[in-house]
Amino acid sequence: MASTVAPSAGLRLAAWAPLLAVAPTVVLLVVFFAWPVGGLLVNSLFDGGFNTAAYIRLVEAPVYRVALGNTLMIAGLVTALSIVMAYPLAYLMASTSRTMAQLLLFVVLLPFWTSALVRTTAWIVLLQRNGVVNDLLLGTGLVDQPVAFVYNLSGVLIGMTHVLMPFVVLPLYAAFRGFDRTLAQAAEGLGARPPSVFLRIVAPLTAPGVVAGGLIVFMNAIGYYITPALMGGPGQLMIAQLISYNIQENLDWAMAAALAIVLLATTLALFWVFQRFFGVDRLFGSSGLGSGGGGPIGGRHGGGRWALVVAGLAVGVFLIAPILVVFPMSLGKSPFLAFPPDEYSFRWFINFFETRKWLRALGNSLEVAVMAVTAATVLGTLAAIGLSRLGGRLRSVLESVVILPLIVPVIVLAVALYYAFAPLGLIGTTYGLALGHTLLALPFVVITVRAALKGFDPNLELAARGLGAAWPTIFRRIMLPAIWPGMAAGAVFAFIVSFDDVVVALFITNIRSRTLPKLMFEGIAHQIDPTIVAIAALLILVSLLVLLLNLVLTRSGRR
Amino acid sequence: MTAQTPDATLAEPQSLAGKSVSLERLSKRYAGIRALDSLDLALPAGAFCTLLGPSGSGKTTVLKLVAGFETPSEGAVRIDGRDVAAVPASARNIGMVFQNYALFPHMSVAQNVAFGLEMRRLGRAEVARRVRDGLALVDLAGYDDRLPRQLSGGQQQRVALARALVIRPDILLMDEPLGALDKGLRQSLQVELKRLHARVGVTVLFVTHDQEEALHLSDLVAVLNHGRLQQVGPPEALYNRPENTFVAGFLGDCTLLPGTVACAGDRPVLRLADGTLLAAGRIAPGLTAGADAVLGVRPESVAVSPHVPAAADTVNRLPAQVDTAIFSGNSYRILLHAAGQTVSATLPNTRNRTVPPPGTPVHLTFTHTDAFILAA
Numbered sequence: 001m002a003s004t005v006a007p008s009a010g011l012r013l014a015a016w017a018p019l020l021a022v023a024p025t026v027v028l029l030v031v032f033f034a035w036p037v038g039g040l041l042v043n044s045l046f047d048g049g050f051n052t053a054a055y056i057r058l059v060e061a062p063v064y065r066v067a068l069g070n071t072l073m074i075a076g077l078v079t080a081l082s083i084v085m086a087y088p089l090a091y092l093m094a095s096t097s098r099t100m101a102q103l104l105l106f107v108v109l110l111p112f113w114t115s116a117l118v119r120t121t122a123w124i125v126l127l128q129r130n131g132v133v134n135d136l137l138l139g140t141g142l143v144d145q146p147v148a149f150v151y152n153l154s155g156v157l158i159g160m161t162h163v164l165m166p167f168v169v170l171p172l173y174a175a176f177r178g179f180d181r182t183l184a185q186a187a188e189g190l191g192a193r194p195p196s197v198f199l200r201i202v203a204p205l206t207a208p209g210v211v212a213g214g215l216i217v218f219m220n221a222i223g224y225y226i227t228p229a230l231m232g233g234p235g236q237l238m239i240a241q242l243i244s245y246n247i248q249e250n251l252d253w254a255m256a257a258a259l260a261i262v263l264l265a266t267t268l269a270l271f272w273v274f275q276r277f278f279g280v281d282r283l284f285g286s287s288g289l290g291s292g293g294g295g296p297i298g299g300r301h302g303g304g305r306w307a308l309v310v311a312g313l314a315v316g317v318f319l320i321a322p323i324l325v326v327f328p329m330s331l332g333k334s335p336f337l338a339f340p341p342d343e344y345s346f347r348w349f350i351n352f353f354e355t356r357k358w359l360r361a362l363g364n365s366l367e368v369a370v371m372a373v374t375a376a377t378v379l380g381t382l383a384a385i386g387l388s389r390l391g392g393r394l395r396s397v398l399e400s401v402v403i404l405p406l407i408v409p410v411i412v413l414a415v416a417l418y419y420a421f422a423p424l425g426l427i428g429t430t431y432g433l434a435l436g437h438t439l440l441a442l443p444f445v446v447i448t449v450r451a452a453l454k455g456f457d458p459n460l461e462l463a464a465r466g467l468g469a470a471w472p473t474i475f476r477r478i479m480l481p482a483i484w485p486g487m488a489a490g491a492v493f494a495f496i497v498s499f500d501d502v503v504v505a506l507f508i509t510n511i512r513s514r515t516l517p518k519l520m521f522e523g524i525a526h527q528i529d530p531t532i533v534a535i536a537a538l539l540i541l542v543s544l545l546v547l548l549l550n551l552v553l554t555r556s557g558r559r
Numbered sequence: 560m561t562a563q564t565p566d567a568t569l570a571e572p573q574s575l576a577g578k579s580v581s582l583e584r585l586s587k588r589y590a591g592i593r594a595l596d597s598l599d600l601a602l603p604a605g606a607f608c609t610l611l612g613p614s615g616s617g618k619t620t621v622l623k624l625v626a627g628f629e630t631p632s633e634g635a636v637r638i639d640g641r642d643v644a645a646v647p648a649s650a651r652n653i654g655m656v657f658q659n660y661a662l663f664p665h666m667s668v669a670q671n672v673a674f675g676l677e678m679r680r681l682g683r684a685e686v687a688r689r690v691r692d693g694l695a696l697v698d699l700a701g702y703d704d705r706l707p708r709q710l711s712g713g714q715q716q717r718v719a720l721a722r723a724l725v726i727r728p729d730i731l732l733m734d735e736p737l738g739a740l741d742k743g744l745r746q747s748l749q750v751e752l753k754r755l756h757a758r759v760g761v762t763v764l765f766v767t768h769d770q771e772e773a774l775h776l777s778d779l780v781a782v783l784n785h786g787r788l789q790q791v792g793p794p795e796a797l798y799n800r801p802e803n804t805f806v807a808g809f810l811g812d813c814t815l816l817p818g819t820v821a822c823a824g825d826r827p828v829l830r831l832a833d834g835t836l837l838a839a840g841r842i843a844p845g846l847t848a849g850a851d852a853v854l855g856v857r858p859e860s861v862a863v864s865p866h867v868p869a870a871a872d873t874v875n876r877l878p879a880q881v882d883t884a885i886f887s888g889n890s891y892r893i894l895l896h897a898a899g900q901t902v903s904a905t906l907p908n909t910r911n912r913t914v915p916p917p918g919t920p921v922h923l924t925f926t927h928t929d930a931f932i933l934a935a
Contacts, residue, residue, distance in 0.1 A: 185628050186661035188648040190675030190726060200674070204665045 021386030022398055025379050025442060029401060032439060033408075036416035037264065043419075044257035054258035064242065064259075071238045074153075074228070075221035078160045079214045085161065085315045086168040086213070092312030093169075094176035104312075105173075106547075107320045112166040114323060114543040115500030117517050118536040120230050121524055122322035123159050124150055125329060125337055125533060132325060132339040155231035162319065163227060164220055168213035175209035212278045219270045223263055223409020225503050230524055239263050240411040244506070247415065256415060264412045271407045275400065323540055330530070330537035337530060348534035357519065358531065365515040368430050369498040372437035376494040379438070380445025381487050385479075387446070388453045406443035413439065414507040421508055428510035436508060437498035444497060445490030452486025485553045492546050492553070499542070577605040577762035578639040578729040580625060585634035587620050594620045596786040597634065602779065604639075607756050607763045611773040611809070612783035618766040619658075620786075622732045625764060627651050638729065649678070654723030654761075655732040659739070660715045662707035668694070668718050669703035675726035693725035694718075696755070713744045720752075724759065733765045737772065749775050770810045774798065782806050798857075802843060804933050807855045812892075814861070814902045815853040817935060823847050827932050829854040831898045837875045840928035851935040860929035861904035863893060865915065868924050875930065877902070877923040884914045897923055 044054050058064045093104045111119060126132045127149035134146040149155055183205070187197045225240035232238075239259055246256035325339060330348060332341030352358050383402055387395055405413060417436045418427065426432030456479065464474045505518040516535065523532045580602040587595040595617040602608045610618040623629040625636055627648030635642045643651060654675075662671050672693050676686040694700050697717035707715055716736055723731055737745045753776055756763055767773055773780050774794045782789040782797065782805070790797055790806045801807035804815060816837070822828040827842035829852060837854050846852055868876055879897035891906045891914050902923060906912065915921055 180659070180661065182657045182659060182661040183663060185626070185648070186655065186657060186722075187663070187674065187678075188628070189626055189651075189653060189655040190722070191649050191652075191678035192674070193647075193649050193678075196678060201663060 018386040018389035021382040022390070022402070023386075025383040025402055025446075026398065028379070028435075028439060028442075029404065032420050032435065033404065033413065033416050036420040037261075037412070039419050040257040040260055040416065044254055044261055047254045054254045055262075057255065058258055058262065063237070067237045067239055067242050068262075070236060071222050074156055074160070074236065074238060075218050075224075077157055078164060078221045079218045081157060081161045082165040082168045082217050083210055083214055085318070086165055086172050086210075088308050088311035089315040089319075090169050090172035090176050090312075091308055092316075093173050094179070104316055107316045108166050108169050108173075109547055110540075110544060111162065111319050111323055113496060113547055114540050115496075115502075115517065116163045116226055117500065117502050117520055117524075118326070118539045118543075119162055119322060120159050120227050121520070121528065121532060121536045122326050123155075123162065124231060124524065125528060126322055126325060127155065127158070131337075132329075135339070150231050151233040153232070153236055155233075156228045156236045159227040159231040160221060160224060162322070164217045165315075165319070167216040167220070168210060171209035171213045172206060175206040179205060208278070212274065215270060215274045215278075219267050219274070219407065220409075222266060223411055225409075225411050226521070230521075240409065243411055243415060247418070247507070260412045260415050263409055267408055267412075271400075326533060326537050326540060330534040332530060335530060337528065337533060348530040349538070351531050352534055352538075355531070358516070358535070361514055361516045361519040364430060364509075364513055365499055365517070368434045368437060368515060369495050371431070371434035372441055372498040373491050373494045375434070375438040376441035376445050377487055377491045380442045380490055380494075381449050381483070383442070384446045384449035384453060384486075388450065402446050403443040405439045410440070410501075410503040414504045417504060418507045427508050428513050430513050432508050433505060433513065433515070434498075436504040437494075437501060440501065440504065441494035441497045444493035445487070448490035448493065449483055449486040452483040456482045489550055489553045492550055496543065496546055500539070577760055579604040580730060580762060580764065581637045581640070582621070582625075583635045583637065585621070585624060585636065586632045587617075587624060587629060588632045593786050595624070598783075598786075598788050600781055600788065600791060602762060602764060604762055605760050606778045607753075607765065607776055608779040608781065609765045609767060609773040609777040610781050610783055611767060611770060612789075613768055613809070615785075616768075616783040617786040618768075618783055619734055621783075622655070622734050622764065622766055625730070626653055626655050626732055652726065652728055653730045653732060654726055654728030656716070656719045656723050656734065656736045658734045658736065660707075660719040660736075662715055662718055662722075664707055666706075667703060668699065668705050668707070668710070671707065671718055672722045672725055675722060679726065689725045693721040696724065696759075697721045698751075712740050713748060716740065716748065720755075724761070728761060731761045731763045733763065735767055736765075738767070738769075745772070752776060774810070780810075782809060784809075800841065800931065801855070801933070804853060804855070804935070807931075807933060812858050812903060813855050814858065814900075815855050815933075816898070816900050816902070817851070817853050820846050820848050820850045820852050820932065826927075829932050831900075833898050835877065835898050837877075837930065838927035839930040839932045840926075842932040843934050846932060846934060852932050853935050854930055854932050856902075856925050856930045858892065858903045858905040860925045861902065862924045863895070863904050863906065863915070864922050864924065865919070866922065868922055874924050874926055879921050879923045881915045881917050881919045881921060883917055895921065895923065 045052065047053060058068070089104070089108070093101050093108075096104070124131070128134070129146045129148070131149075133149065134143075137143045137147060138145075149158070179202070183201055184197050187201045192200065222238075223240055224238065225244065228236050228238045229241055229244075239262070243256050243259045243263070246252045246259065328340050329337055331344045331346070332338055333343040333345040333347055334341065387399055387402070390398065413436070417432070417439075421427045421432050426435070460478050460482075461474055464478045469477070500517060501515070502517040502521050505515045506521065509515060509518060520532050520535060523529060580600075582598050582600040585595060585598040585600075586593065598617075598621065610621055612618050620629065624631050627643070627646065630644070635644060637643070638651070663674065666674070669690050672690045673686050676689055681689070690703070691700070694702065697720055699714060699717055699721065702710070702714070702718075707718065710718065716739075719736070737748055740748065749772060756776075765773075765776060777794055779791065780794050780797050781791040784805050790802045792800075794810075797806060798810050801810065801813075807813045807815065816829070816831060818829045818831040818837075820827065820842070821830040821836060823842060823846060827839045827846075829837050829839065831837065839854055843852075863879075863881075868874065877897040879895040879902065882894045882896055882901070885892045885894075886908075888908065890908050891912075893904045893906060893914070895902050895904065904923065906914065
């Protein structure tokens with residue numbers, strides 16, 4: 001009898017183990033996200049008794065109505081621009097030689113993994129009144145006076161499209177790589193000229209990738225904070241800025257809560273649509289971690305192709321130029337930014353390492369990143385293993401919950417954390433910020449470890465168990481060697497997420513605990529001094545390093 | 560090509576007379592590698608022509624050049640005598656059936672078939688009529704709303720054929736269209752294709768690596784190897800009178816016995832290494848006495864007999880020993896040792912047939928007119 005009892009007890013434990021593994025992550029999300037969001041909802045509806053005043057003002061007050069309109073319009077335009085620009089680039093990537101394709105992929109991924117703050121800085125330096133582009137235009141006599149590129153709609157569109165376009169390029173590239181070129185030939189042979197081939201064959205067959213990417217862009221764009229705040233003018237006020245304004249300046253919590261709830265609801269609705277039609281896996285695929293199969297597509301080299309190639313290259317230049325321009329500019333000697341600099345020196349790098357406030361901010365950033373990376377890697381790996389053992393609906397529900405921090409606008413997460421931390425006294429502490437960054441980074445670890453686990457043959461575990469190994473041994477000797485590249489990649493992304501974050505830091509750090517990006521943000525909002533450009537160059541180097549590291553890790557993961 | 564069955568009006572064959580195609584010194588290089596080397600080939604209007612060769616022989620390259628998906632490195636493609644170098648693929652009025660069929664996966668069967676007609680800006684009623692007729696022609700009436708993935712391989716193949724035919728092409732190109740199908744289906748579709756061609760009369764350029772398929776279908780077969788034309792002619796001519804060992808070996812089975820030319824002239828003779836003399840009906844031009852050569856003979860021309868055959872100077876005789884016999888339904892293929900070589904013979908599977916067991920000494924005979932001498 002005893003022999004029949006023992007396995008069933010073991011079985012019962014085995015059934016609970018996956019849930020136990022996912023539990024810490026879910027508890028964190030409930031306590032620091034779901035519960036405060038609930039609090040916000042209550043706050044927005046009960047202002048001395050139940051009333052919907054905040055929501056009514058949202059619709060009636062011109063400032064909010066305009067901001068809602070702005071948000072939708074800007075997000076729509078950015079989505080459209082991203083799609084239009086992604087097509088020639090993705091086509092070029094899929095139809096060119098292997099080396100060129102690798103180079104272009106790098107051109108897409110480097111900005112993708114460079115902090116939005118750094119990219120925004122670079123664009124301002126390029127586009128401002130006395131910036132690089134205006135200098136060029138004035139110098140060649142194309143214009144008489146500087147063109148206003150930034151602090152208006154064009155600034156917001158340029159900055160946001162640059163940040164978000166890779167979300168369309170990557171799935172579209174995969175779609176083009178999987179595209180059967182004989183279909184285009186068949187259409188051509190049946191009498192279709194290039195525009196018809198594109199509209200009737202290429203567009204419909206690449207549409208799923210584009211729609212998926214476009215939805216991600218739109219979801220991200222409506223909650224955007226940094227870029228519109230720095231590159232837009234008063235006419236481009238978006239919801240996220242109004243949330244920030246209501247909390248930090250106006251101290252109108254009901255209004256901020258109402259705005260956050262509207263933003264969150266819209267995003268979740270879009271996410272629901274996305275998941276309904278494309279599935280969460282598609283989201284994983286577009287993180288730049290996977291790569292499509294199939295060979296390069298090609299065709300007759302006609303005039304139309306050259307136009308496409310030129311357009312694709314132009315988009316590539318658009319993506320990489322601001323990143324590249326930062327380096328020479330950071331090496332200037334003069335306190336005024338110039339391109340190319342008259343004299344070169346490391347003055348501003350030295351200035352960074354010699355200035356107390358910068359060093360202190362760097363220290364804070366690193367301290368927070370180390371804590372967040374450790375916590376996110378451990379919890380995320382556990383959650384991923386747990387998820388892989390769950391079945392059916394429960395898994396898909398928990399999967400959606402776990403990747404929520406990736407979906408919801410960061411500003412909503414920041415507000416929720418602020419709301420939750422205030423009574424706990426965590427505001428202004430590095431622990432509080434590390435907790436916030438752990439939440440932000442968790443989805444990345446879960447995604448990369450889940451991907452690694454997909455390549456892990458569950459029979460190996462059965463074989464090990466059959467050979468007499470206990471679970472800890474199985475994990476250490478069998479599973480860990482298979483998933484560590486995924487864990488490492490997840491840790492790398494977790495570091496980037498933590499190290500680059502501005503929005504959460506803006507809300508829950510103070511002058512003592514502020515991080516490097518927060519200090520940069522404050523600087524950029526006033527006047528970009530050369531030290532900030534030097535820091536931007538350093539941060540790009542970090543991204544470059546991380547990208548190469550990830551490349552090495554995925555290679556070793558594939559072996 | 561004018562023979563019409565009553566339902567042939569469906570395809571309006573009178574409009575599909577087909578155009579002649581001529582390839583002149585056609586070459587194509589990819590990154591310095593010659594995929595096709597100076598090919599000269601003339602296809603008469605309305606003929607069913609097959610390009611036959613192993614993979615990598617340049618067959619598909621020819622199709623792409625004719626279709627206009629690739630541009631020639633040298634040489635020209637002429638359709639009805641006109642050089643089409645400047646004509647884009649979309650304006651050549653050529654129907655193509657791809658190896659993987661290339662059906663548009665997001666369009667229904669009817670939409671696929673209608674695509675080429677819409678590109679020609681035909682009226683809605685005309686498109687509908689031709690789609691209906693086209694699907695009827697390939698026996699797929701009523702499948703209009705299916706998606707390609709809901710069809711079997713053979714059905715997909717027929718949709719691809721209908722799509723290529725409804726545009727009333729001057730030339731129909733087919734790239735191993737039966738390659739992905741199982742044997743039974745392939746054979747029945749071969750018959751259908753042959754009938755269809757007789758009905759619609761378009762010029763067909765068909766690519767395959769399957770020699771049987773080439774022999775079954777074609778008016779004219781061009782054998783390619785390493786991007787070069789080996790021989791072109793009606794299937795019977797290629798089979799019976801191959802001009803080199805590649806063609807002899809690629810089309811059907813052929814025993815090739817190496818030796819030296821003993822006598823060129825009208826009654827050519829080959830001497831085997833052991834001294835045996837074998838007479839042949841033909842000798843490849845340019846071969847003179849003393850040259851290294853091979854004598855080729857088809858297995859079905861070789862008779863196996865337990866007795867010493869009666870003497871006749873037009874018949875070659877070889878003592879041999881049975882090695883092994885392979886049963887293949889309608890016949891036995893027997894491998895024998897003779898004159899230090901392996902010779903293969905076919906015995907029809909008729910009643911009362913007994914196959915000599917391995918090791919049995921026998922005599923081989925074949926008429927000299929069934930043998931040919933080719934350059935080694």
